[in-house]
Amino acid sequence: xxxxxxxxxxxxxxxxAEVEDRTLLIHFLREHLNITGPxxxxxxxxxxxxxVDLDGRSVKSCTLFAVQADGGExxxxxxxxxxxGTLHALQEGFSxxxxxQCGFCTPGMITRxxxxxxxxxxxxxxxxxxxxxxxxxxxxGYQNIVKAIRYAADKLNSPTLQEAAE
Amino acid sequence: MIPGSYDYHRPxxxxxxxxxxxxxxxxxxxxxxxxxxxPMMKLRLAQPTALxxxxxxxxxxxxxxxxxxxxxxxxxxxxxLAASEELAARCPILREAALLIADPxxxxxxxxxxxxxxxDPGNDLPALMQCLDAIYVALGPGGERRLKARDFYRxxxxxxxxxxxxxxxxxxxxxxxxHGWAYEKLKRKVGDYATAAAAVVLTRDGATITAAAVALxxxxxxxxxxxxAGDALVGTAGDEAAAARAAEAAKSLMNPAGDGRGxxxxxxxxxxxxxxxxxxxxxxxxx
Numbered sequence: 001x002x003x004x005x006x007x008x009x010x011x012x013x014x015x016x017a018e019v020e021d022r023t024l025l026i027h028f029l030r031e032h033l034n035i036t037g038p039x040x041x042x043x044x045x046x047x048x049x050x051x052v053d054l055d056g057r058s059v060k061s062c063t064l065f066a067v068q069a070d071g072g073e074x075x076x077x078x079x080x081x082x083x084x085g086t087l088h089a090l091q092e093g094f095s096x097x098x099x100x101q102c103g104f105c106t107p108g109m110i111t112r113x114x115x116x117x118x119x120x121x122x123x124x125x126x127x128x129x130x131x132x133x134x135x136x137x138x139x140x141g142y143q144n145i146v147k148a149i150r151y152a153a154d155k156l157n158s159p160t161l162q163e164a165a166e
Numbered sequence: 167m168i169p170g171s172y173d174y175h176r177p178x179x180x181x182x183x184x185x186x187x188x189x190x191x192x193x194x195x196x197x198x199x200x201x202x203x204x205p206m207m208k209l210r211l212a213q214p215t216a217l218x219x220x221x222x223x224x225x226x227x228x229x230x231x232x233x234x235x236x237x238x239x240x241x242x243x244x245x246x247l248a249a250s251e252e253l254a255a256r257c258p259i260l261r262e263a264a265l266l267i268a269d270p271x272x273x274x275x276x277x278x279x280x281x282x283x284x285x286d287p288g289n290d291l292p293a294l295m296q297c298l299d300a301i302y303v304a305l306g307p308g309g310e311r312r313l314k315a316r317d318f319y320r321x322x323x324x325x326x327x328x329x330x331x332x333x334x335x336x337x338x339x340x341x342x343x344x345h346g347w348a349y350e351k352l353k354r355k356v357g358d359y360a361t362a363a364a365a366v367v368l369t370r371d372g373a374t375i376t377a378a379a380v381a382l383x384x385x386x387x388x389x390x391x392x393x394x395a396g397d398a399l400v401g402t403a404g405d406e407a408a409a410a411r412a413a414e415a416a417k418s419l420m421n422p423a424g425d426g427r428g429x430x431x432x433x434x435x436x437x438x439x440x441x442x443x444x445x446x447x448x449x450x451x452x453x
Contacts, residue, residue, distance in 0.1 A: 002171060002172065002173040002174060004174065020171065021171070021172055021173060021174035021217075022168065022169045022170065022171055022172060022207075024168075024169075024204075027168075043167050043208070044167075044205060044208075045201065045205055045268075045272060046357055048269070048271060051271055057245070057274040057275075058270060058271045058274055059271055059274060059275055060271045060272070060275075063200065063201055063204050063205060063272075063275070064200065064204070064275065065174070065200070065204070067174050067176075067219075068197075068200065068219065068221065112270070112271070116270075130270075131270060132270075133269050133270065133356040133357070134268070134269025134270050134271040134272060134356070134357065
């Protein structure tokens, strides 16, 4: 059984573990590191529930071996809030705009939206929908997910405006 | 779903990768983005004994323009292809087609080389490369070979690539300035393979089409270069009658499987519609 040591930075913390070559990144995160925010949904690269940020891009961690990510920087939903617990604008947006129903897709939606807003800080609604087209919500709550991402974009672009509106 | 066990290798250079593949034998596979191979391994439809990860090799990265050719390194991701302003300016159908592949996360990992080398008839870039008359550069123990995309595909997952060869580059002759282009893809949903898709690139002089290439995705067990469809457009204005002749010529090559995307005759019918739409849209963009 081929194994090797994989070293990653996950949510700012260096981690290292001996894993089988065939271990998928999602299983490395969930089972070796107990980081269970990224979910196994479809397990076939379609649903996006397993989405994490790896070295500045959104990836489906069910379709990547942990060894492929060796040396990389991973961000999951667990790393989104500030250390003092203040929610990220996206988390706040999903709460304020009712962007989740059952919540299963939410970690993937938020980590994907995080990268989308880095690449395009002021997307149109159409661009948001295209940007999250690799993430499925089986409650079909897309309308409010788009509103939540819009909320976050507006807040990140203009924090003072957001405070004035509250 | 857990893939079978295998030995992971990460060579430091392209030469080392070629040597490794030769040493490891025919049950070793090249791993680039992994977005075709890993799903197959999870289903145990592929059970390689070893993977040679070429994703980090600097020799396979990057895009550049070189003496009238657009040169795309094999591990350029589909996202990087779509994001390239230089390629979009010179050959905009690359961006149009790349953005119709799968979804953002898949495009961030999936590579251009993997998409064309895998030989999956559902992949979008093979027909596009046939339309553009691209050359694939392959490196193996016996040295380098240049293979025309139009001669590369032999059957589903069967290509002209020899065991032990790595596809290193895609070289596209730069289409003339002012050319018209369109990639029309009918799919049931984001992330699905095409029910039918067509690529058209054409140039004209005044109202008369002087050159045209048409290629088809997922309408047979290989991509199809429809020489007769292009020929049917040359010398015409691309009017409805000419476009219908071109679509009919393309349709005569199609041999799609009936599957969840529809029965075979439906898929061929919409394949012809994709050809007509691609011609019409290419004409609106041609100088």
